[in-house]
Amino acid sequence: MAQSQDNTHEPAAGRAPLIVGGYDFRSLTEAVAVPVERKTPIGWWCFFLPSVALLGLFGVSIGWLFWEGTGIWGLNNPVSWGFAIVNFVFWVGIGHAGTLISAILFLFRQKWRTSINRAAEAMTIFAVMCAMVFPGIHVGRVWVAYWMFPLPNQMDMWPNFRSPLIWDVFAVSIYGTVSLMFWYVGLIPDLATIRDRAKTRIRKLAYGAFALGWRGSHRNWLHYERAYLMLAGLATPLVLSVHSVVSMDFATAQLPGWHTTIFPPYFVAGAIFSGFAMVMTLMLICRVLFRMENIITMRHLENMAKIMLLTGCMVGYAYAIEMFIAWYSGNPYEQFAFANRALGPYAWAYWIMVSCNVITPQLFWFKKMRNHIGWLFISSILINIGMWFERFVIVASSLHRDFLPASWDYYQATFWDFASLIGSFGLFFTMFCLFARFLPMVATAEVKTVLPEADPHQGEELVRVVPAGSDPDALAQAAPAGGGGA
Amino acid sequence: MGLMHLDVPEASGGYSHYGVLARFRTAKALYRACEAVRDAGYSKWDALTPFPVHGLEKAMGLKPSRLPFLVLATGLTGAGLGFGLQSWVHIMAYPLVISGKPLFTWPAFVPVTFELGVLGAALGAVLGMFALNKLPTYHHPLFRSENFARVTDDGLFIAIESWDPKYDDQATADFLSGLGAVEVERVPIEDPRDDEGAA
Helix, strand or coil, rough: CCHHHHCCCCCCCCCCCCCCCCHHHHHHHHHHHHHCCCCCHHHHHHHHHHHHHHHHHHHHCCCHHHHHCHHCCCCCCCCCCCCCHHHHHHHHHHHHHHHHHHHHHHCCCCCHHHHHHHHHHHHHHHHHHHHHHHHHHHCCHHHHHHHCCCCCCCCCCCCCCCCHHHHHHHHHHHHHHHHHHHHHHHHHHHHHCCCCCCCCCCHHHHHHHHHHHCCCEHHHHHHHHHHHHHHHHHHHHHHHHHHHHHHHHCCCCCCCCCCCCHHHHHHHHHHHHHHHHHHHHHHHHHHHHCCCCCCCHHHHHHHHHHHHHHHHHHHHHHHHHHHHHHHHHHHHHCCCCCCCCHCCCCCCHHHHHHHHHHHHHHHCCCHHCCCCCHHHHHHHHHHHHHHHHHHHHHHHHHHHHCCCHCCCCCCCCCCHHHHHHHHHHHHHHHHHHHHHHHHHCHHHHHHHHHHHHHHHHCCCCCCCCCCCCCCCHHCCCCCCCCCCCC | CCCCHHCCCCCCCCCCCEEEEEECCCCCHHHHHHHHHHCCHHHHHHHHHEHHHHHHHHHHCCCCCHHHHHHHHHHHHHHHHHHHHHHHHHHHCCCCCCCCCCCHHHHHHHHHHHHHHHHHHHHHHHHHHHHHCCCCCCCCHHHHCCCHHHHHCEEEEEEEEEECCCEEEEECCCCCHHHHCCCEEEEEECCCCCCCCCC
């Protein structure tokens, strides 16, 4: 039985199994498929309707922006990048945990990822969608946003490929595309499950169309698994490159506070940190709402807490080393920028960032806190707030003190700044609600492979090699006229 | 509806049915049965499972996937096109001297080259997998079996096709039962409702 056996192939005895509750193949299919098939629960509407309302706010704030221009935001002369870039970097970062779970943990054979990778990948796609809105709308003249792409035009004009901003266009849009393909490939077998269970013609056609006629052939699984492995191998360097490129938007500028070589790894660590916090928030809600406590177990939550502790420490180290290098550089502008960051007009934002990102995860050193649902939820929210403030601090506090004191100013966000930030959460949660309602939340085919009975050598000693066709009772009367000669 | 996608060899009298479908209870039983079917010399057959049974390709005697070569090719194509596009833009289409730097600033082209290489490889992996697996294939004789709906739930199946040279209507079914199949059935090749189109 699943709950009594350690099915992780890990030598450490006494580790919790990946799935508890004694699932077999059929009950697992049932557990994942029923939330897609049953009548829409009231709880879902309670999340969906407010999300749609926020999405409406997003639409209104974008519409007003297009009508009126970027003047509706709190931008001013030194602070010419505001919430739009902060939100962009925040959302791209959120996406990174999904790829980390789906690709990097896959390459490291971390089988515990199978319970959460589907939802985490979905989160990636929706976060990248939110992120992509902001560079599109912040350009001011949105009707020329197509200049970002290398499209032949009547002006014979081409983008400057030496600029990190154009690298960003490629990195983020390709990241979105590859994440979508990775997610869809993973979904195909599970869409086939929903297709085969469908009772109505519309469901059969809708799920059937996207299932592509998948029939579980092992000749297909062979190519499928190879494709999945290679997508994981491709997504891994891709995800590291994406936030590195995002960080170069800042790092290649000469502005003190931005012009640092630590930015790429620091941004990647922060991205994974915030993304895991978001996965944690979503999983804590979903596992209760969809009764999946046995599939998304305490072991999953604890592992995520450990990764949050690790990446939180990396982020804390980056904050410290930035300060150290500013002092050690002997450059007065650098020194001023960082002293001003911690003690200047934006000190409040800096200390929110430090307390949320560095202090909050330290409680995860204690096993008790890693297993405390309430604290996991609160800390995941705090970390997301902190990581949003990290980007705010980088953008606003570096910009607001120009080289020329006469240009100094203070960036004060307006109602419309906040409307687009909150509205982007509406887009994200609307998409996530739709996903949770209509698609299998857990990669069923993949979770089945970690059940003990999925192992074709179950119960055999690992060292014993079974010669082909040696099973005596299987071959006893098995040799018919046409098929005997082995 | 033709059977072209099934790689069916020509036969003078056509085929009366698609083949035999057998269900096994456990992955272990399926694995042993696959070894036996392989050793019995069948070639037109398949194992059908709700999840990838690891190592089953060995039991089935399948060769490794050729997909990696395709992915390498499409990845290099993507990267090459990306590098070519940037060089062409900056040297020929829109030459701009910035800070006295040369036009062919290849280190600055690395990020976009890399991203487009990844895009090419990922498209190659997904579309190549679809092509090798002949997806989408919305119609397949196996879907005519009611039992077969379990293949995406808990059903572990072996299907031996009737155009396999070793195939014998009764003997093959008996062979699969002898291997421990819990259900063995013959699957029709065409829906009785479609009159035209049989091989």
